Amino acid sequence: SLHRIKASGLKLQLCTNETQATRENFVRKLRAMGFDVSVAQVTAPAPAACRLLRERGLRPHLLVHDDLVPEFAEINKTNPNCVVLGDAAENFTYANLNEAFRLLIGMEKPVLISLGKGRYYKETDGLKLDVGAYMKALEYACDVQAEVVGKPAKRFFESALAELGVPPEQAIMIGDDIVNDVGGAQQCGMRALQVRTGKYRPSDENHPEVKPDAYVNNLAEAVDIILQEL
């Protein structure tokens, strides 16, 4: 399906909430599976956070996965004035959470930037709490609202569109997550298809707030429809 999109001349950008690896590693994995994509074609929360940090002169304390740290290599992290929270996995220790909390509560106006707000995800050894749960813990303890930079944040889709150089009405989102993919893209003015694979659940079709522009059985069918419409 990716080959057919490329051959048609359409532009393509991958939007991921992956925060356990740099884009470089993410792309390496995809290429190993046979997908012909480049780092520039990936929009991910960490680079979006870096843009935001630079724009606002923020120096982060990072509570993220070890493998994500290189994304922040060029960011000044001395004397932190905000906390950036990702899916830190094994780094979500009691000591690390207390450290992030103390930094936040010690700030005149605590700034908490979260690389996503997922509730949980599945790994081979079972379900794991995702970054959103730890975000809620810190939000409650510090009486602060986190700024979320991953999907479904409008900013995130805007930055993907900026990288494509395309206005929202000329773009279409294909995703399996009714809120993060479909809802986020639509709030940004894009159309969105939901694939009936991956995270999709039949109950999504009765979602109280989000309704995709269409359902498709899989990515191949989404590409069929888009190419027909051209």
Place this chain on the structure above:
Amino acid sequence: SLHRIKASGLKLQLCTNETQATRENFVRKLRAMGFDVSVAQVTAPAPAACRLLRERGLRPHLLVHDDLVPEFAEINKTNPNCVVLGDAAENFTYANLNEAFRLLIGMEKPVLISLGKGRYYKETDGLKLDVGAYMKALEYACDVQAEVVGKPAKRFFESALAELGVPPEQAIMIGDDIVNDVGGAQQCGMRALQVRTGKYRPSDENHPEVKPDAYVNNLAEAVDIILQEL
């Protein structure tokens, strides 16, 4: 002040949100400081949780401080159908949180019982996240609302009154916490004095929701007023 209350013939019950020690250990510490109190005079979240577990036939998975576990000695904990959350401190590990989460999300109707909802507290080595923060994390991940059994829960004060054998209108709460002590007791029909010591902050006097029946400078002054009124 405690001696004067005892000498006057008034009944006394201590209401604590302590969840890092059994009542036995809590009382031992107080007695070592010279306070003449007994275990029966202490109302604490863990025994309140045990009553609730028994009433509803619930078998808990415990995520609590090691020192609190003996309070649950007589409770059936096999094949758990609920999670009891306390201030687990060093037991708040990534693995333990995922384990509690998996049990909850695997229940048809997840039951989360929290021994408090404090945001944070201070120890000699700095501020620490309290049980409320971890409660919020699990609530969000499982889309469930925790049942709080410590202060300011109405149930908690009712159980203190039951132990005293006194109706709420004949009881008075003295505390330093505007929401947990004063607000909780008042919601239960008791009058409540706030002492201007401990957790008290001048901003409490402008609290948007809770207004104590009176302020007193300290416990001794509270006892003076109460004994005068007799």
